């Protein structure tokens with residue numbers, strides 16, 4: 001089975017985001033870069049699906065700068081077979097143009113299924129996978145929690161959480177895109193032999209500018225600033241009755257919410 | 259360029275390959291997710307997390323520098339050192355278990371064993387399906403193993419193929435009680451040290467656990483008792499003769515300790531930095547006082563020097579140019595600084611420094627074992643002394 005994984009490199013979730021002094025963007029100097037955590041679930045599910053299908057190939061597809069190769073190699077060390085990187089150096093992309101270049105890059109690959117994370121933890125736009133599906137005219141399931149290969153190996157059965165703890169179970173004919181949530185399978189560790197092998201696995205390079213073919217972003221960024229700092233809360237101490245009375249009084253008179 | 263995910267003040271990341279860095283990051287991830295969540299409980303109850311062993315095996319942690327044809331990862335020595343560092347950041351027990359399995363059990367089978375012994379044991383030990391131990395130390399012979407009393411005599415002195423009868427007692431043997439195979443060192447009738455693979459269940463062989471440790475509590479330490487144990491000739495390591503054979507194994511493990519002890523020091527240093535930034539006394543973080551800053555600055559400096567020492571040892575080892583006194587310097591210095599760092603970190607944490615909610619006291623207790631085993635600090639000092647002067651002072 002030929003499987004693709006859309007993988008983005010994002011700042012570690014513990015990173016303290018800093019804005020450039022002129023407000024033109026994010027200061028990337030102290031950022032620790034990792035595989036977008038939801039994409040790591042995508043890699044795990046892709047590797048499992050390959051096993052379930054009895055073999056095939058898992059290809060990691062990334063739009064990003066040279067820095068992102070580090071994260072792609074991690075996925076190769078986990079067991080993916082090769083990579084395709086669309087070099088984005090010098091181009092500014094929004095969700096739409098990212099979907100344009102991803103869908104163009106994978107058109108000739110004839111993937112039977114594509115995995116993505118349910119969102120990227122940097123901008124949280126939750127758009128690229130869906131727009132890529134639209135560009136390819138493929139179905140897309142968001143978010144996918146549990147994935148099983150259908151008996152005919154031409155479809156997948158996917159569990160999708162909906163509000164209130166209810167699960168939807170869907171069958172999707174392939175090809176299609178699955179946007180992975182944290183499911184029951186923790187992403188595997190790269191094994192030491194896997195790490196040693198990763199370096200010799202190929203990563204093909206394409207240029208974003210070539211794939212864009214004149215398409216331009218729909219979104220422009222006018223400025224960046226951090227949200228205002230929260231004021232410290234107030235802690236009321238004393239007997240429960242007195243504290244409750246005080247709380248109601250403050251909510252009414254100070255916060256003016258009741 | 260990828261960066262190490264640990265204390266790296268002088269940016270030694272720049273001196274490392276991408277794979278070496280990836281090994282460190284993966285091992286750290288393993289420690290965070292698999293070791294740290296369970297280690298306090300195992301330390302309290304004084305039990306070894308045996309269930310982690312097959313997991314470590316599946317990832318290639320056991321005998322990681324040995325070749326892939328025997329089911330091992332074939333890592334270079336620097337990547338291996340970084341792996342030891344991260345395991346010991348978790349707990350010295352886990353690093354010890356990996357060191358013993360790889361450096362003291364698999365290595366002698368690889369270096370001194372027959373092809374049949376290698377084929378039989380290495381894949382089983384690499385996968386963590388079988389556990390091994392190394393029996394050199396005896397109740398009356400610690401720093402001076404050459405004086406050992408354990409004896410191996412031929413069952414039939416006229417036949418070269420005859421089996422052996424082993425007698426003796428070993429002490430302080432890591433993983434002894436849970437081991438499937440013990441590499442036991444004993445003198446033959448000519449007084450030469452030989453190595454034997456003594457298997458669990460052999461008649462006359464037992465391995466009672468030693469209780470009451472205040473250090474390395476999450477590791478099993480045992481006595482090995484051998485009373486007229488019959489061991490076939492095929493279980494003797496054919497290429498090991500003389501004290502240099504077990505000392506060759508110790509060189510492997512001591513090298514790993516030069517890195518492991520850094521992991522322990524980093525865990526204590528990082529805990530102390532975090533604590534000193536958040537603990538407020540006299541209306542300011544304790545990290546804002548000059549005395550605390552001096553302590554932190556000295557800790558970081560010692561760790562950084564230790565990293566450079568360990569790294570160059572690794573490069574020398576990979577180039578097959580390393581000497582035993584160089585390894586002694588690494589083991590001696592890095593254990594000594596880790597011991598100091600753990601004490602000072604404990605100081606910085608105040609009363610919390612004695613509580614197992616924080617990792618520091620556990621590491622501080624553990625380093626006492628690491629400082630002593632694999633050649634005590636004093637013995638390594640004297641090895642260096644002999645190297646410098648040409649005069650052996652320890653005998």
Ligand SMILES: Cc1cc2nc3c(=O)[nH]c(=O)nc-3n(C[C@H](O)[C@H](O)[C@H](O)COP(=O)(O)OP(=O)(O)OC[C@H]3O[C@@H](n4cnc5c(N)ncnc54)[C@H](O)[C@@H]3O)c2cc1C
Pocket residue numbers: 358392393394395399400401402429430431432433474479627630631632633634635636637640651652653
């Ligand atoms: C937790 C733990 C696990 C261990 N695991 C193993 C294992 O798996 N396999 C194994 O074979 N052994 C193991 N050991 C044993 C360890 O290697 C010995 O404890 C160590 O070699 C020191 O021997 P000793 O304890 O008998 O101390 P001794 O040799 O009695 O030394 C006592 C003190 O005297 C000093 N001293 C001794 N000789 C001299 C000298 N010539 N000059 C100056 N000072 C000297 C020492 O430095 C030390 O301070 C383990 C020990 C511990 C604590």
